[in-house]
Amino acid sequence: MVNFLATVTVISIGLVMIIGLLSDQDTVPGIMAAFLLSLVTVIAAVAVVVGVLNLIAVHLGRFTRAERGWPYSIVVLVVAIGVIVLRILDRADIWTGDLEGERISARLFEAVQVSIESALAALLLFFLAFAAFRLMRRQVTVWNVLFSVTVVVVLLGSDPLNLLSDTRDWLVEVPVNAGTRGLLIGVGLGTVTAGVRVLLGQDRSYRD
Numbered sequence: 001m002v003n004f005l006a007t008v009t010v011i012s013i014g015l016v017m018i019i020g021l022l023s024d025q026d027t028v029p030g031i032m033a034a035f036l037l038s039l040v041t042v043i044a045a046v047a048v049v050v051g052v053l054n055l056i057a058v059h060l061g062r063f064t065r066a067e068r069g070w071p072y073s074i075v076v077l078v079v080a081i082g083v084i085v086l087r088i089l090d091r092a093d094i095w096t097g098d099l100e101g102e103r104i105s106a107r108l109f110e111a112v113q114v115s116i117e118s119a120l121a122a123l124l125l126f127f128l129a130f131a132a133f134r135l136m137r138r139q140v141t142v143w144n145v146l147f148s149v150t151v152v153v154v155l156l157g158s159d160p161l162n163l164l165s166d167t168r169d170w171l172v173e174v175p176v177n178a179g180t181r182g183l184l185i186g187v188g189l190g191t192v193t194a195g196v197r198v199l200l201g202q203d204r205s206y207r208d
Contacts, residue, residue, distance in 0.1 A: 014198060016033065017037075020032050020033020020034070021033055056077060086108060087105045128154075128155070129155070131147075131151075132144075132148040135147060135148065136148055153167050154168050157171075
């Protein structure tokens with residue numbers, strides 16, 4: 001009985017959302033769809049808060065019990081609490097002087113997160129070169145040669161001397177874009193298929 005009610009609820013909400021999104025905002029289906037979207041947003045926000053609290057609780061427990069890797073738990077706790085405090089201070093607009101009107105949390109994000117991502121992206125050069133070397137060392141095939149040549153062309157095309165830059169631009173604009181669009185089409189078709197299966201009651205993973 002519980003599974004039947006869950007299936008009916010999911011199918012009903014899915015149909016209401018489809019009809020509401022296809023209707024005007026002032027109509028009853030449109031208002032119901034907007035309400036359901038707002039409800040999902042609130043639930044997602046609560047889930048994020050619960051996840052953050054669980055993260056703090058887990059690492060606080062590891063620190064108090066002095067488990068293996070507890071110094072990393074201290075780093076996680078300090079960073080998590082620091083980001084939360086900075087965000088609260090930003091929303092309170094307590095900064096004065098040169099920092100008046102600034103968002104310190106955004107500055108911190110750019111100074112730390114973006115720098116780390118840039119460093120990791122720079123390491124991609126060495127990962128690609130090493131991967132090409134390992135592939136060619138293990139077995140020389142058409143696909144391995146194609147991968148290695150592509151890596152060399154892209155790396156030389158990104159060089160400040162602009163070697164093979166035209167070839168690199170062609171690779172990025174034609175094959176890469178084609179592959180990206182193919183992936184997006186596949187994701188879209190998969191999403192539609194999953195939605196149809198839910199609406200038809202074929203996919204009942206929520207029963208668990």
